[in-house]
Amino acid sequence: MGTRVSTDQMQPGDLVFYYNPISHVGMYIGAGQLVHAANPSKPVNITSVYSMPHHGCRPRRVAGAL
Numbered sequence: 001m002g003t004r005v006s007t008d009q010m011q012p013g014d015l016v017f018y019y020n021p022i023s024h025v026g027m028y029i030g031a032g033q034l035v036h037a038a039n040p041s042k043p044v045n046i047t048s049v050y051s052m053p054h055h056g057c058r059p060r061r062v063a064g065a066l
Contacts, residue, residue: 002060007049015060018052 005014010028018024026036026049034049 002062005061010049011061013061015062016049017060024052 002015005011010016012028012030014028016026016028016034018026024036026034028049029035029046032049033046034051035044035046037044
């Protein structure tokens with residue numbers, strides 16, 4: 001679902017999917033930063049979009065999905 005975008009074209013609100021098979025998702029918030037929840041026992045945090053393995057990373061822009 002959504003339009004695939006390269007990491008240099010990401011805009012705030014784009015979803016970034018990690019790992020292969022995909023098992024984690026975060027939301028790009030701009031300036032190379034991502035908001036995500038590492039797991040249910042840790043609070044939501046902000047980190048670099050490059051802080052996790054990029055194998056299977058799939059930035060997507062999903063418009064009108066709600």
